[in-house]
Amino acid sequence: MRKLVFILLGILFGVVMYKAEAASWFRIFEMFNFQSFHMYGFIGSALVVGLLGVQYMQRNKSKDVDGKEIVFHPKVKSIPRYLIGGIFFGLGWALVGACPGPIFALLGAGVYAMLIVIVGALLGTYLYGVLRKYLPH
Secondary structure (H helix, E strand, C coil), X not given: CHHHHHHHHHHHHHHHHHXXXXXXXXXXXXXXXXXXXXXXXXXXXXXXXXXXXXXXXXXXXXXXXXXCECCCCCCCCCHHHHHHHHHHHHHHHHHXXXXXXXHHXXXXXXXXXXXXXXXXXXXXXXXXXXXXXXXXX
């Protein structure tokens, strides 16, 4: 039953992304050309909701699905790590026209070319997992 709730929440998230035009290539193009505030407002509101959610989870010692307390470990901050990651993320976003969240919403909307993107994202994630121990932290 719990898995069904997560599936339904995922479907709801996809519908909201699609209806809010966050999965629209044209909206993303407008954003990268600084022609519209739409996507900046969407991303900014998601940032505020995420920030408040993490603060709430930290203060209330929230538990994960298995009942274990969620522990937030501080990340190692380094310029090359964020610079390289940001470049790859931005290039992928600009080339595909969608960041990782909306690719599933676009697939659900019938944009079947996103299957190639999803396979590429999964392969890239797997490759990172294999090479992670060799990369500088």
